[in-house]
Amino acid sequence: MSDNERSFNPIVHYANRLACRPGETFGPRVIDDYQWLYVEKGKGEIMINGRTHSVESGCLLGYGPEVPHRIAADLDDPFVLFGLHFAPDESEYVARPQHPSVRNIEFPLQYDQSLVAPDDVPNALIPACSLVGSWALPFFEELVKEFNVQDELAPLGLRAAMIRLYVRLRRTTVTSSAPTMVERIRSALEARAEADYRMEWLEECTGYSHDYASKTYKEAVGRSPHADHQRMRLQAAQRYLETTGMTVTEIAETLQFGSIHYFCKWFRRMSGQSPSAYRSRKRMI
DSSP states (O other): OOHHHHTOOOEEEEEEEEEOOTTOEEEEEEESSEEEEEEEESBEEEEETTEEEEEOTTEEEEEOTTOOEEEEEOSSSBOEEEEEEEESSGGGOOOOOSSOOEEEOOSOOOOOGGGSOTTOGGGTTSOSEEEOOGGGHHHHHHHHHHHHHOSTTHHHHHHHHHHHHHHHHHHOOOOSOOOHHHHHHHHHHHHTTTSOOOTHHHHHHHSSOHHHHHHHHHHHHSSOHHHHHHHHHHHHHHHHHHHOOOOHHHHHHHTTOSOHHHHHHHHHHHHSSOHHHHHHSOOOO
């Protein structure tokens, strides 16, 4: 274990999920802390210190203070990003405003090897770009939800969630493909993201009992089909809030919730925010 890992005691400054608009860009810019970006879905390009990475669902990126970077969403399939700003050790903590400090810089940029130390600290303790897969999604969702709580225990909850994510990153060996059954189940869940969960879906798409199919899926991805469907349904609600003028009542009806009150309670439990608060948040990553 390296000294960096032994001293990893992070302070999370900001955590957010953002559905980018087609062609939306951020930067070129630098920040004064560390950032991890996780691509939930979609495509785009992210330039880090002069090197451009074509990214897709499941990609994780990292960079540190004063490392130039630019984020650009695809025109046809813009990505949905999780952004996490942090200091890797409590000793580096500085009281910060609600939103991270971002400073735009001039383009073009040249890659400067001197900015990258052997221990990868400027790249925020991880490679600049790597494909980790879908298992990381619930960790980032937990971090965003905890950040939105903003009570006296939130800093401790954020630190605990980030340490769990980092440990999993260090231990995980990524496989290149998922079992066919898992792919079929995921496709069935995605196709029904706006409906209430039904056990017979798994039986229809796999030919096996719900319990067996559910167990196989959970062993492969670390989450039950129902839990994944809940996240997909939340993503559908977030997409309507972000990209349409539909009222909260109309969204609740579209997603087949029995009442707006149940929808609002469910949305807050899943995301840590009310639908109205989510819709009005600042566009920041």
